[in-house]
Amino acid sequence: MSAETTEAQPSAAPVPGPRKRPVRPLSRKPRRRRGKSTALTVAMGLMLAYALVPLVWLTISATKSNQTLFDSPGLWFGDGFHLFENIHDVFTYDDGIYLRWFGNTLLYSVVGAGGAAMIATMGGYALAKYDFVGRKFLFALVLGAISIPATALAVPTYLLFSEMGIVNTPWAVLLPTLASPFGLYLMQVYAKDAVPDAMLEAARIDGAGELRIFFTISLRLLAPGFVTVLLFTLVATWNNYFLPLIVLNDPDLFPLTVGLHQWNSMAQGGSGAGAIPILPLVLTGSLLAIVPLVVAFLFLQRFWESGLSAGGVKQ
C-alpha cells in the first residue's frame, strides 16, 4: 500500500464528542476483570511472531556474506559474522551513495514532516480556538481534502512541477509533503480539548498577544498531538516512494526507498557485477533504513500513544 495512505474521509467523522474527561494513557494497566489466560497469550504470540519473524530474518541475513546467504538456514547464522563488513560495504559502495540517500531521506523527513506537523498544528489551533471569517468554509475544505487520494496526484504533480521547473529538486518532494489535511484535522480535534478557552481569556486579559499565547502556552499543551502528527507524517515521508520515484531522476537526490529499489533491481538483473556482490548490500541497507523509525517510535511511545488516544479516536 502506498505510503501516502494516511488520509481519511471527513464527513464520515461524527462531530467530536464533548468529552472532557482526562484521557486514559494507553500504556496504563488494562482493565482487570478476569484472570490471565495462557491460551489467549499463546494465540497472540502467533500474531507477534508473524509481525517479528520477517524482521528477525532480515537482521540475521544482514550478518551473512553473499555466499552464506545461499548455503545457511534463513533463521540462523551462517559461517562468520559479516554484519560490520556489510555495513562498511553499504556505506562505501559507489562512493558512499547510500549515505547520501540516507541524508536525503533525513532532510525530506525532518523538513517535510516537521514542517507539515507545525503547519497542521497552527491551522488546527486556528480552527479550534478562533471564530474568524471563513472558518466554516476552510474547515469544509480541510475535510474535503482528506479524501483526495494523494497518490492519484503524483503523476499530475510531476507534470505541473516540470512546467514550474522544480522537478529533480528537493522542493518537488518537500512541497506536497508539507500539506497534511488529516494532520490538521487531528490537531483541530485535539486542540479543542487540550487548550481551555478560559486560559486563553485569562492570558488575553493579562495583556499577552496572540502569537505569544500560542508559542508560550498553547504549543506546550498541544505537544502530544503535535508529536502524534509528527510521527505519522514522519512515517509517511520516510516511507515515501511513489512521489520521489516520479519527480526525481538524479540518484544524488534519491531517498533511501528509491535508492534501495534501484539496488534491488540491479541485484535481480545481475547488472551490479562489480567487485562487491550487491545482494548483501540490499539486505543490510534495508535493515539500516528501518532502524531510525523503529527507534523513534519506541522512544516517543509515551507521547504518540497519548496523542492517539486523545485525538485519534474521537473523530
Add this chain to the structure above:
Amino acid sequence: MRRSAVRRNLTAHAFFLPFLAVFAIGVVAPLVYAVNLSLYQERMIGGTSFVGLDNYAKALEDTLFHVGLGRVALFFAIQVPLMLGLALLAALVIDSGRLRAPGVFRIGIFVPYAVPGVVAALMWGYIYGDRFGLAGEVEDLFGVDLPDFLASGWMLASIGNIVTWSYVGYNMLIFYAALRAIPDELYEAAEMDGAGSIRKAWSIKLPALRPALLLATIFSVIGTFQLFNEPSVLQALAPAVITTNYTPNMYAFSLAFEGRQFNYSAAIAVMLGLVTVVVAYVVQLVTARRERML
C-alpha cells in the same frame, strides 16, 4: 474591544495561511492541472487540441484499465476485511486484560508499520523465494511443497500478505485506543444491570469502535485503490506476472513515463481518484445506514 476582535481575526488567518499555501501548491494546483490536461489530446499532426471528455470515454472502454481496477477491487473485498478483522480481534484481546505482558504485544505487532513499504516488499519478496528465503526452507524442513508465491495465481495474495503485515498493527492500535476511551463507569453500570460479556461487547464496545472502524476502512479504501509500491517492487522479482497495468496506479505511471501519453494518463489518474472517493463515500453511507438501523 472591536479592534482586538479584528486583530484576533487576522491572527487566525495568519495561523491558517501556511497550510493554505502548501495546500494550494501541493494539492489544488496538481488537481486542477490534471483535470485540465485530461481534456486535451496530443495528435501526430496539429499538436495538442481540446477533445472534451474523449479521454474519459476511452478509459471507460480500456480493458487494460478495467483489469487493474478489477484486481484492486478484489483485493479490497478480501484483504481489507481480513486485515481489519484480525486487527479488531487483537485489539479486543489486549483490551480484555487477559494477556500476560500486553505491552509487548501492542508494540511488537505495531512495529512493521514503521517499515517502509518498499523495504517490506523487498524483504517478503526474498522470503517468498526458494533461493535463500524462508519458503524454500519450510519446504525442505517439513517435506511439503509450497506453492510458488510469486506465480500469477498467488501474486495478489502475496501482496495482500505484505500489506496486512504492514498495517495490521497500526489498525489494531487505532481500535485499541477507541476501546481504551470507554469510561469504566459504563462497564460498571452495565454490570449492575446484569449485562454479560457478549451484551457488553455488543452494546458498549461496538458503538465505541464504530468511528475507528470507519476511519480504518476509509484509509484502506484509499490505500488499496492506489496500490503501487508493493507490486512495483515485486515486479523486479516477477516481471512476467506483474505487468505494467497490474494496478490502475501502475498503469497511469507507465502511460506517463513509458508511453509519454500524459493527457490520457491524467484522465486515468482523475478517474482513479473519483472511483476512490465514490467507494469511500459508499462505505460511509452503508455505515451511516447501519447506525440508523441499530
